[in-house]
Amino acid sequence: MNLLSVKNLSKKYPAFELKEVSFNVKQGSIMGFIGKNGAGKSTTLKAMLNMVHPDSGTIEMLGKDFNQNEAWCKQNIGVVLGGIDYYPKKKLKTITKVTSRFYEKWDDEKYQQALKLFELDERKTVDQLSAGMRVKYLIALALSHHARLLIFDEPTSGLDPVSREDLLMLFEKLVQSGDRSILFSTHITSDLEKCADTITYIKDGTILASEDREAFVRHFQYLKDNESDPELSLEDIMVHMERKKYDESIAL
Numbered sequence: 001m002n003l004l005s006v007k008n009l010s011k012k013y014p015a016f017e018l019k020e021v022s023f024n025v026k027q028g029s030i031m032g033f034i035g036k037n038g039a040g041k042s043t044t045l046k047a048m049l050n051m052v053h054p055d056s057g058t059i060e061m062l063g064k065d066f067n068q069n070e071a072w073c074k075q076n077i078g079v080v081l082g083g084i085d086y087y088p089k090k091k092l093k094t095i096t097k098v099t100s101r102f103y104e105k106w107d108d109e110k111y112q113q114a115l116k117l118f119e120l121d122e123r124k125t126v127d128q129l130s131a132g133m134r135v136k137y138l139i140a141l142a143l144s145h146h147a148r149l150l151i152f153d154e155p156t157s158g159l160d161p162v163s164r165e166d167l168l169m170l171f172e173k174l175v176q177s178g179d180r181s182i183l184f185s186t187h188i189t190s191d192l193e194k195c196a197d198t199i200t201y202i203k204d205g206t207i208l209a210s211e212d213r214e215a216f217v218r219h220f221q222y223l224k225d226n227e228s229d230p231e232l233s234l235e236d237i238m239v240h241m242e243r244k245k246y247d248e249s250i251a252l
């Protein structure tokens with residue numbers, strides 16, 4: 001069963017187009033969403049969630065049509081897109097109080113566990129948190145209402161290596177029961193080597209591939225310069241794929 005199904009999602013900006021994006025996130029799995037700067041990762045996530053209005057496409061979350069069941073879906077998913085920079089002087093405690101009112105299944109015990117895990121002090125104000133602490137706080141909120149689908153935009157990018165490793169281990173633990181799924185975008189391909197079951201790769205608004213990690217890696221071995229070269233890693237695959245463009249532009 002898929003906890004998320006994105007079909008033909010399109011969005012046109014004056015200088016960028018998201019083109020018929022389709023992929024599925026299976027129940028109990030972690031999907032890594034990769035692509036270079038400006039490839040369309042955040043636009044995909046925002047358009048899926050109606051945070052920017054898509055031109056077309058259908059989204060199913062937890063078996064329901066997102067557009068027809070938006071309020072229900074939002075109760076049952078956890079999302080971290082962007083920061084909390086607009087409340088710099090607010091204490092975490094205050095933001096949590098407001099957030100918790102929105103969720104029918106808010107679980108204060110889970111929230112306290114997450115705060116402890118991330119070593120966060122909710123008496124602090126947002127501007128007293130480091131960039132990594134802000135991300136951790138948003139993730140703590142997203143984990144506190146029994147969400148079955150978690151959607152994170154670059155959750156590991158501001159974290160130190162130890163916190164990153166901890167978060168990835170937590171991701172694995174979260175999906176272990178088989179009920180939940182995680183979709184997260186990242187530039188740090190080594191994160192995906194550690195925990196992603198499937199990988200979706202977007203380039204210039206088009207999905208190039210969306211498959212199990214091993215199949216994904218096999219799929220792109222044709223990019224090797226020589227047959228005898230060692231297997232390309234995820235990072236090598238992205239660099240080879242994107243470098244082609246620079247080579248072409250240099251040739252112009």
Ligand SMILES: Nc1ncnc2c1ncn2[C@@H]1O[C@H](COP(=O)(O)OP(=O)(O)OP(=O)(O)O)[C@@H](O)[C@H]1O
Pocket residue numbers: 013014015016035036037038039040041042043044
């Ligand atoms: N509100 C907007 N209006 C016009 N163009 C936009 C808007 N938001 C994003 N874009 C454009 O859409 C393209 C894709 O941006 P997007 O933020 O989705 O990329 P991304 O893959 O998330 O990049 P990054 O890895 O740098 O975060 C970019 O060319 C960007 O300029």
